[in-house]
Amino acid sequence: MPPTLIITGATGGDPPSTKALAPNRLNIYDFVKPENNKQFSLYILALERIMDKGQDEVESFFAVGGIHGLPYKAWNGSGEEVKGSKESVPWRGYCSHGTVLFPTFHRPYVFLFEQLLQAEAKAIAEEYPLELREAYKKAAMELRQPFWDWARVNQSVPPPEVIELEEVKIVGTDGKETTRKNPLRRYKFNPVDPSFPGNYRWPTTVRRPTRDGQDNVTGLTQILNRNSNATRTKTFHMLMYAKDWLSMSNHTPNPGRPATVSSLESIHDSIHDYVGGEGHMGNPIVAGFDPIFMLHHANVDRILSLWSALHPGLWVTPGDSERGTWTIPADSKVDENTDLTPFWNSSTGYWKSTAVTKAHDAGYTYPEFNDVDMNNTDEVRTVITDTVETLYGSKALNVTSNFPAEARTVSNNPEMWNWTVRVQVKQYALEGSSFSVLLFLRTVEDSYPEEEDWYEEPNYYIGSVDAFVNSLSERCANCTEHRDAMIEGFVHLNECIAARAQFASFDPSEVEPYLKENLVWRLQKANGEIVEPADVESLEVTVLATRLQLPWGARMPIPEEEAVYFDDITRGRAGGTK
């Protein structure tokens, strides 16, 4: 069936600077400032209207959110034609997870949403009083989906306009200040779709819900704060040191080419679980209905742009489709030419990864790129390296500051050890529940607090690797066949070691015995239940380190290719190295 909607992304609008190639997706912290009031007002009104559309309309908030999972219905004429050939395989949605297509699949997903927002905003702008209209029309042309930079210092918790305020102040179409119910806070289902399982039948989306189904803003703030350092260091390591598409793109371990940093998907999975808990964001079947989803994915997309600026020439390499999707058969090959269904780019075809290599071709860019010549790959790389270092860098890595000052100016190749925990576990280890592998590092002198207090103890908890799990996987034949699929993620230790122990260096002679004694782990289900590592056979927590070198003239430390595995640190313990 031909599509009713062709996905173009937002179009037009004046770029913010002479070098910028398109209008900006703004940081949500800037987006809510008074100076961006016109765009904020238009965004709120546009979101309201998209949310008000009938849930079976192609352009409704519900239908677009539903691309990610339930109601497991075809969207915009995509996929029905293959139904006949797949009769035995129940529908399982379109979203690509655990494969090389994870980053590029979500790219047109966000610009579809952005296109719908802009279309509404343009219509809304026409309703403003004459004397304001031109300014609102310009703002609508420049309107893009804002991003939530969960990796940035002091921004790991989104602003109150996203997580807290029940009402927001905007300028209404009559030109006067008005108060609106905040559509960024939640989506109200109309109605709750019959396909939703019993534990997702709340009337609205909820974040880290309490037992009675209320948003738990305090809990959300706490968990995001607690993980803020870990998220930042993971993001920094991924940006700098994920050297190929396969390891950058997705959370499936690759034994042939072991990774030493988290994938973009793994970092993304954690954010889903932190925000959702047992609520919508914590389960791929319903995550797309929370209005925070697009703020999150705009940032995933931005991190992809930053990574590609640091690693020019790298893009989608061929991989396995793993469980597949409704439109992509399981265990098939996918590559840069695989159709990113259901995102039509013409009435006969789909966006492909090859067509989404440059954000600005789809009508948007990020503030970090505003003052660079985008055609000069070297300049882009240099500027973005500095940006990444400033935003997420040395403080988090605690590396450059640990090199002796003179070592940074002489060519004597100083080296230091960069310590990392690798976590591997079966994605479905706890059936259909999302879960976290929590890591703790005890302080040397402290007497240890009671086990149940570990997570609350700020000098103890160091980060998590999280499984973002489809609770309906038993309804999906492909998923059942892929029950054993593993996921992998990494938590970096140097900052935590430095904060807890006074060693002269990160040399294994000091660090190895310390970690052996003090690194501990537990699992926790989305509902808060603690699970003993001994009960999860697939869990494997391993410590590795890479030696970083800072050759003369290098901007950033360079890790040695080969990681060194310190298997003895965790071997012999439940969930340790096997």
Ligand SMILES: N[C@@H](Cc1ccc(O)cc1)C(=O)O
């Ligand atoms: N490819 C990046 C941005 C980029 C543009 C130009 C470069 O030289 C490098 C990177 C994107 O995803 O949008």
